Amino acid sequence: xxxxxxxxxxxxxxxxxxxxxxxxxxxxxxxxxxxxxxxxxxxxxxxxxxxxxxxxxxxxxxxxxxxxxxxxxxxxxxxxxxxxxxxxxxxxxxxxxxxxxxxxxxxxxxxxxxxxxxxxxxxxxxxxxxxxxxxxxxxxxxxxxxxxxxxxxxxxxxx
Amino acid sequence: xxxxxxxxxxxxxxxxxxxxxxxxxxxxxxxxxxxxxxxxxxxxxxxxxxxxxxxxxxxxxxxxxxxxxxxxxxxxxxxxxxxxxxxxxxxxxxxxxxxxxxxxxxxxxxxxxxxxxxxxxxxxxxxxxxxxxxxxxxxxxxxxxxxxxxxxxxxxxxx
DNA sequence: GGTGAAAGCACCGAGTT
DNA sequence: AACTCGGTGCTTTCACC
Numbered sequence: 001x002x003x004x005x006x007x008x009x010x011x012x013x014x015x016x017x018x019x020x021x022x023x024x025x026x027x028x029x030x031x032x033x034x035x036x037x038x039x040x041x042x043x044x045x046x047x048x049x050x051x052x053x054x055x056x057x058x059x060x061x062x063x064x065x066x067x068x069x070x071x072x073x074x075x076x077x078x079x080x081x082x083x084x085x086x087x088x089x090x091x092x093x094x095x096x097x098x099x100x101x102x103x104x105x106x107x108x109x110x111x112x113x114x115x116x117x118x119x120x121x122x123x124x125x126x127x128x129x130x131x132x133x134x135x136x137x138x139x140x141x142x143x144x145x146x147x148x149x150x151x152x153x154x155x156x157x158x159x
Numbered sequence: 160x161x162x163x164x165x166x167x168x169x170x171x172x173x174x175x176x177x178x179x180x181x182x183x184x185x186x187x188x189x190x191x192x193x194x195x196x197x198x199x200x201x202x203x204x205x206x207x208x209x210x211x212x213x214x215x216x217x218x219x220x221x222x223x224x225x226x227x228x229x230x231x232x233x234x235x236x237x238x239x240x241x242x243x244x245x246x247x248x249x250x251x252x253x254x255x256x257x258x259x260x261x262x263x264x265x266x267x268x269x270x271x272x273x274x275x276x277x278x279x280x281x282x283x284x285x286x287x288x289x290x291x292x293x294x295x296x297x298x299x300x301x302x303x304x305x306x307x308x309x310x311x312x313x314x315x316x317x318x
Numbered sequence: 319g320g321t322g323a324a325a326g327c328a329c330c331g332a333g334t335t
Numbered sequence: 336a337a338c339t340c341g342g343t344g345c346t347t348t349c350a351c352c
Contacts, residue, residue, distance in 0.1 A: 004222065014216065021180040021214040024328060035338055040330060051222050055180040056308065057173065058212040063163065064314060069258065071230075071267060086303045093313040098304035099228065103297035108230060112310055138262035144245045145257035149215065151271055154252035155223060183345060194321050199347060 004049040009034065011156040013042055014052075018152050021055040061112065068113040069140035072123060073105035074132055081131040082106065088129045094122050105136070163208040168193065170315040172201055173211075177311050180214040220271065227272040228299035231282060232264035233291055240290040241265065247288045253281050264295070 006014075009032060016028050025043070029036040046052045061067070076085065082100055089095050089109060098109040109126075113119035119139075127135055165173075171191055175182050184198040191198075205211045220226070235244065241259055248254050248268060257268035268285075272278040278298075286294055 006223075014218070018216050018218075019213070021216055025330095026328060036328075037330070037339080038337055041337080044330090049222070050219050052216055053219055054178070054217040055214060056178075056217055057176050057180055057214050059173070059177075059311070060209050060212055063208070063210050064165075066310075066314065071258070071260070090304055093309040095304060096307045096310055097302075099230070099297075099299040100301040100303055101230070101297040101299055104295065105297060107303075108297060108299075109304070112307075136263065138258075138260040138264060138267060140258040140260055140267075142259040143256075144259055144266075145249055145254060145268070148255045148271075150252040151225075151255055152218070155225065184347095185345060195346075196322080196348080197320060200319080 004046075004051060006046075006051070010042055010046060013039060014046070015153060015156045017043075018149055065114055066112050068111075068115055068119050069143060070111045070113070070119055070123070071138045071140070072109050072111055072126060073136040073138075074107040074109065074126065075134050075136075076106040077131050077133045079131070080106070085129055085131050089126070092122060092125060095126075163205075163210060165205075165210065169201055169205060172198060173205070174312060174315045176202075177308055224273055225271050227270075227274055227278050228302060229270045229272070229278055229282070230297045230299070231268050231270055231285060232295040232297075233266040233268065233285065234293050234295075235265040236290050236292045238290070239265070244288055244290050248285070251281060251284060254285075 012032055013028055016023050016031070025036045025039040028039045032039075043052070074085070076082065085107060086098060086100070089098050089107070094112050095109050096112055098107060100106065101108045111119060111122050113122055123135060123137055126132060168191060172187055175187050175190070184195045184202070187198045188195040202211070233244070235241065244266060245257060245259070248257050248266070253271050254268050255271055257266060259265065260267045270278060270281050272281055282294060282296055285291060
């Protein structure tokens with residue numbers, strides 16, 4: 001994993017691709033006054049360096065029938081088996097995010113489900129994992145912010 | 160917002176594009192035994208229907224110098240001004256996610272920062288917002304799971 | 319709503335500066 | 336490292352089914 005330094009041109013390329021991964025390289029080239037070949041080489045280098053890990057669609061989960069979001073804080077038994085619990089959580093596709101944390105909880109995860117009934121099943125499944133003492137659920141009433149693009153734009157324009 | 164019904168072919172298309180938004184439509188066509196033109200039309204319809212909201216790069220935040228993640232629970236004053244607080248949070252690009260929640264906290268958000276010092280500045284900024292009574296921070300020691308693709312694949316293969 | 323072909327471009331590697 | 340250029344292959348449209 002070699003040290004990799006992004007310059008202004010790299011930032012601008014990422015800044016455009018973040019909003020639309022299918023932006024033609026020729027468009028980027030035109031805007032940055034470089035050749036499309038250069039854009040191509042730069043993107044490939046960033047992929048090889050692992051800066052760009054992949055791409056993904058942003059879908060409307062509500063329209064797909066997955067309107068329910070909850071955050072679940074997990075308290076582990078004294079005899080911590082964090083790794084084991086994480087592995088079990090990993091088997092549940094409805095858990096989209098999990099962190100080992102300091103503070104109130106030992107583990108903290110995000111659950112996406114169709115509805116409350118569906119969510120209940122998932123949370124019970126978490127409660128049943130060996131080593132989980134108890135859980136505390138926070139139900140999302142509204143996803144007010146969900147936007148990593150703002151952060152990216154600010155990163156690329158501050159440096 | 161018209162009712163929109165996805166069929167098996169749509170699911171398969173999304174299933175492939177989720178892993179790589181630049182998957183050539185000709186590849187998808189070959190695999191699904193349909194024409195590239197059809198893939199094109201289907202994707203366009205899903206975009207118009209709002210199922211596909213956009214596309215985004217998955218970047219390595221750590222390599223970009225943003226290794227710090229924390230979740231911050233926000234307690235509001237009795238005289239709730241949720242909307243106002245959300246608007247203020249929206250002005251901080253380092254807040255990538257925020258939810259209005261039931262349970263322990265009134266609002267719950269995710270913070271991405273360079274390091275602890277940087278995070279402190281952001282959390283102080285949250286504390287300073289009018290209407291915020293106090294906050295409770297959970298620092299991520301490890302991002303053990305971060306994968307919405309698993310959920311998507313399970314959605315597209317269960318139906 | 320799907321097809322297949324054709325035109326227009328984009329991608330991407332090779333060779334050059 | 337970046338540019339130009341050309342072959343290859345992708346996208347997108349359109350007439351037809």
